Amino acid sequence: MAHVTIDTNVSRRGFIAGSAGLSFAFAFGLDASTKSSAQAAANTINAYVRIAADGTVTIVSPALEMGQGVNTSLPLIIAEELDADWSKVKVVSAPVADVYNHPILRTQMVVASLTLRGYWMPARIAGAQARQVLIDAAAARWNVGAGELTTEPGVVVHKASNRRLSYGEIAASAKAPEKLPEIKPDQLKPVASFRLIGKDVQRIDIVEKSTGAAQYAIDATAPGMVYGTLARAPVRASGPVSFNEDELKKMPGISGVFKFDHGVGIAGDSIVNVFNARRALKAQWRESPGSKTNSDAAQRVAQEKLRGKDVKGVMPPNSKPEGAMEGLAKAAKIVTGEYATDYVYHAQMEPHNCLAWVKPDGVEIWTGTQWATMARDQAAKVAGVEPGKVTLHQMQMGGGYGRRAFVEYVVDAVMLSKAAGKPVKMIQSREDDLANARMRPMTAQKIDAGLDADGNIIAWRHLIASDTVVPYLYGDGRWQAQKGFDHIVMAGADVGFYNIPAAVSEHIYEERGARTAAWRGIGAGHNNFAIEAMIDELAQQAGKNPVEYRIALLKDPRAKRVIERVAQMAEFGRKREGTALGIAFGKLGLPPIGFSMTGTVAEISLDRATGVIKCHNLWCAADVGLPVQPKNLVAQIEGSLIFALGSALKERVTLTNGAVDQHNFNDYQILKLSETPQIHVEVIRSGDIPLPVGELSIAGTIPAVANAFHALTGRRLRNAPFTPDRVKGSLA
Amino acid sequence: MATYDLTVNGRAVKVTGESDTPLLWAVREQLGLTGTKYGCGAGLCGACTVHVDGVAVRSCQTSAASAAGKKVTTIEGLGANGLHALQKAWIAEETAQCGYCQSGQIMKAAELLARTPKPNREQIVEHMDGNLCRCGSYPRIVRAIERASREG
Numbered sequence: 001m002a003h004v005t006i007d008t009n010v011s012r013r014g015f016i017a018g019s020a021g022l023s024f025a026f027a028f029g030l031d032a033s034t035k036s037s038a039q040a041a042a043n044t045i046n047a048y049v050r051i052a053a054d055g056t057v058t059i060v061s062p063a064l065e066m067g068q069g070v071n072t073s074l075p076l077i078i079a080e081e082l083d084a085d086w087s088k089v090k091v092v093s094a095p096v097a098d099v100y101n102h103p104i105l106r107t108q109m110v111v112a113s114l115t116l117r118g119y120w121m122p123a124r125i126a127g128a129q130a131r132q133v134l135i136d137a138a139a140a141r142w143n144v145g146a147g148e149l150t151t152e153p154g155v156v157v158h159k160a161s162n163r164r165l166s167y168g169e170i171a172a173s174a175k176a177p178e179k180l181p182e183i184k185p186d187q188l189k190p191v192a193s194f195r196l197i198g199k200d201v202q203r204i205d206i207v208e209k210s211t212g213a214a215q216y217a218i219d220a221t222a223p224g225m226v227y228g229t230l231a232r233a234p235v236r237a238s239g240p241v242s243f244n245e246d247e248l249k250k251m252p253g254i255s256g257v258f259k260f261d262h263g264v265g266i267a268g269d270s271i272v273n274v275f276n277a278r279r280a281l282k283a284q285w286r287e288s289p290g291s292k293t294n295s296d297a298a299q300r301v302a303q304e305k306l307r308g309k310d311v312k313g314v315m316p317p318n319s320k321p322e323g324a325m326e327g328l329a330k331a332a333k334i335v336t337g338e339y340a341t342d343y344v345y346h347a348q349m350e351p352h353n354c355l356a357w358v359k360p361d362g363v364e365i366w367t368g369t370q371w372a373t374m375a376r377d378q379a380a381k382v383a384g385v386e387p388g389k390v391t392l393h394q395m396q397m398g399g400g401y402g403r404r405a406f407v408e409y410v411v412d413a414v415m416l417s418k419a420a421g422k423p424v425k426m427i428q429s430r431e432d433d434l435a436n437a438r439m440r441p442m443t444a445q446k447i448d449a450g451l452d453a454d455g456n457i458i459a460w461r462h463l464i465a466s467d468t469v470v471p472y473l474y475g476d477g478r479w480q481a482q483k484g485f486d487h488i489v490m491a492g493a494d495v496g497f498y499n500i501p502a503a504v505s506e507h508i509y510e511e512r513g514a515r516t517a518a519w520r521g522i523g524a525g526h527n528n529f530a531i532e533a534m535i536d537e538l539a540q541q542a543g544k545n546p547v548e549y550r551i552a553l554l555k556d557p558r559a560k561r562v563i564e565r566v567a568q569m570a571e572f573g574r575k576r577e578g579t580a581l582g583i584a585f586g587k588l589g590l591p592p593i594g595f596s597m598t599g600t601v602a603e604i605s606l607d608r609a610t611g612v613i614k615c616h617n618l619w620c621a622a623d624v625g626l627p628v629q630p631k632n633l634v635a636q637i638e639g640s641l642i643f644a645l646g647s648a649l650k651e652r653v654t655l656t657n658g659a660v661d662q663h664n665f666n667d668y669q670i671l672k673l674s675e676t677p678q679i680h681v682e683v684i685r686s687g688d689i690p691l692p693v694g695e696l697s698i699a700g701t702i703p704a705v706a707n708a709f710h711a712l713t714g715r716r717l718r719n720a721p722f723t724p725d726r727v728k729g730s731l732a
Numbered sequence: 733m734a735t736y737d738l739t740v741n742g743r744a745v746k747v748t749g750e751s752d753t754p755l756l757w758a759v760r761e762q763l764g765l766t767g768t769k770y771g772c773g774a775g776l777c778g779a780c781t782v783h784v785d786g787v788a789v790r791s792c793q794t795s796a797a798s799a800a801g802k803k804v805t806t807i808e809g810l811g812a813n814g815l816h817a818l819q820k821a822w823i824a825e826e827t828a829q830c831g832y833c834q835s836g837q838i839m840k841a842a843e844l845l846a847r848t849p850k851p852n853r854e855q856i857v858e859h860m861d862g863n864l865c866r867c868g869s870y871p872r873i874v875r876a877i878e879r880a881s882r883e884g
Contacts, residue, residue: 206823212768349832349865351771398830399832399866635872673857674858
């Protein structure tokens with residue numbers, strides 16, 4: 001079977017594609033045999049599209065699937081421009097190779113809801129160029145001008161002579177062109193003629209995920225495999241001083257016990273025996289910088305620090321703090337709001353695991369990762385081989401939410417396999433997964449809003465005292481390059497959509513030695529709580545309705561529209577009996593790539609005796625640019641609303657002597673079905689580019705609940721999650 | 733170490749282990765039925781839900797020994813003749829996101845429909861509560877159960 005192999009290659013033949021300014025190139029190879037094609041695809045040629053003689057279109061998806069649906073929606077974009085017959089499309093996961101790097105992130109990584117936005121133009125061009133090659137080949141065969149040809153799904157058509165050739169027929173005998181056709185943005189399909197994008201195709205993984213057939217890393221096997229786990233030290237940068245090694249070695253089924261710098265590895269013949277040995281582990285751990293951290297005390301320190309006169313933090317690049325400071329100095333009135341959020345845990349349902357097989361000539365790993373390039377490189381480093389000697393089988397991820405951008409569980413599996421001399425399936429127990437939580441940072445926040453004599457906001461200063469994430473996730477090199485600006489902690493802290501003439505946000509480092517990560521929604525999860533709660537306070541002080549106040553203060557018409565729309569959906573002005581509504585604006589994105597936006601309304605009631613808040617309804621109007629897979633997009637918005645509601649009401653990690661106090665889903669509770677409100681989502685299409693969606697609706701949920709609480713009780717909730725104790729405290 | 737005779741998805745099988753070896757690991761690691769998932773190991777999440785004699789149980793809290801001589805059904809055996817009505821509904825509603833909890837959700841829902849073919853919303857919520865989904869697919873889980881009940 002002959003394959004047409006079409007590739008995009010950044011380094012080879014460059015041309016600039018599209019307004020995003022991404023350097024992007026395209027190579028085309030036609031191979032006589034499947035074997036050489038497959039080799040080429042895995043190594044140097046890096047195919048996105050292959051077309052077999054039987055008409056099967058194989059699209060290689062560089063995206064990493066964790067439930068967000070990108071293994072359907074990204075190939076769909078390629079198929080749209082290729083004019084493929086979707087029923088003949090087969091999607092395969094890309095190997096790890098530079099050619100598949102995310103065009104903005106420059107590495108193979110799925111974070112920040114940027115997958116479709118980042119690959120948008122390259123994917124369209126890859127599809128369009130493959131289509132053009134097929135057209136040119138048909139034109140040569142029929143000896144007609146390529147301009148006389150069109151395509152229908154999977155077929156090149158010459159209308160004048162009523163001739164048709166399927167893509168498979170062309171691929172079976174086509175010759176590779178010497179030089180590839182160049183595709184300019186104006187040659188792409190007009191958005192109005194899309195027949196796949198925006199129309200909802202069935203997710204490619206939906207059947208296997210409804211029958212138990214979907215394969216996650218925890219399901220992988222290898223011949224001669226043993227099981228393992230690695231008990232990491234309870235505190236970051238700590239490790240075992242001593243432990244009951246002899247006792248563990250004698251336990252049933254245990255074949256290896258290994259002391260590593262950062263933890264204790266255990267290998268055995270079954271996961272039951274391995275977990276039994278893990279539970280019997282008694283270790284002394286060495287002191288590390290985080291060993292004395294107690295989160296409650298640390299939070300009080302941070303809050304007190306923000307009240308100091310000379311407090312100063314690290315600002316985003318190109319900040320102009322002078323205007324804000326001058327504005328506050330001359331303000332007729334300063335309104336101050338203090339807020340706080342606790343550490344939260346990702347709680348992805350599949351505990352971290354990886355099957356690793358260190359062989360004499362390389363490493364094979366089966367895992368689910370949000371950062372395939374890093375997983376490959378770290379595996380290579382641990383095994384002492386070149387990255388090219390690592391084969392990574394990307395499996396379905398049983399949830400990610402930012403947590404699987406870390407690859408330490410891959411490292412642990414490779415270390416175990418190397419030590420055991422066998423393939424090892426490393427599984428962390430839920431307890432260890434939680435003990436090793438890499439959390440959304442704990443924040444203390446303070447906003448000073450300066451008002452002029454007429455009550456207009458003239459200055460805004462937002463202080464965020466929090467752990468850092470960037471040095472832990474990306475390393476010191478990047479931390480230096482970013483000059484200490486932590487874009488993960490500070491995400492969403494800008495108030496640029498509001499008509500506030502001078503604003504600054506500052507990050508005050510709280511180095512507590514805690515393990516931290518980006519959590520779904522990134523910094524907006526905590527920062528937008530403070531911003532939108534503050535806006536609500538300002539509206540209240542101005543004696544204005546919170547909807548009208550926001551609409552007047554928002555500059556951007558899209559931003560105004562999501563607020564207007566969600567207020568209509570929720571009938572915001574209608575008085576309820578026993579419940580109340582709160583509203584918040586939210587956004588996700590970056591200035592160069594654009595922002596998606598939400599208006600969110602929560603309806604809550606309160607049991608004053610128990611302090612339990614019940615959320616009855618969540619409404620969300622979401623402006624997402626161009627919806628690619630609308631049904632899946634709504635699922636992501638629903639899911640993020642529920643995810644965020646957990647962090648508003650319940651989710652909380654505390655640390656004692658640096659170690660996580662919680663153990664399992666008994667004391668780290670995520671939202672249950674009975675706590676899930678009715679959810680109403682409306683998607684607003686506002687353009688021709690897909691904007692970030694996967695974690696968009698995190699931002700508005702916490703403040704909408706807090707603002708509803710104020711509407712209900714006249715009291716402000718300032719510390720998320722709003723646990724019964726805190727609720728009762730606020731009412732006292 | 734002992735050997736236990738089980739009937740899993742209508743097939744007579746033998747599994748080995750100590751008397752407290754969880755059914756979860758026996759079906760996953762010994763029988764290769766990996767649709768049943770490990771989520772918490774403590775009966776707190778429901779990802780490991782299977783049926784023993786038609787009753788939905790948390791297989792991480794059920795010993796293989798206690799299932800000896802009984803009929804065990806996993807997600808792989810739910811649709812004896814093709815897809816179960818719930819699976820069809822799960823597909824139609826595109827319920828799954830990451831999908832990891834969904835085998836357990838479907839098995840729990842199957843117990844409900846076997847007992848109560850036409851459950852109302854409150855009965856669905858009450859029965860399904862405690863089967864955790866981190867992706868937040870709950871609204872679609874409810875809709876899929878309603879659809880299966882309707883289209884059965």
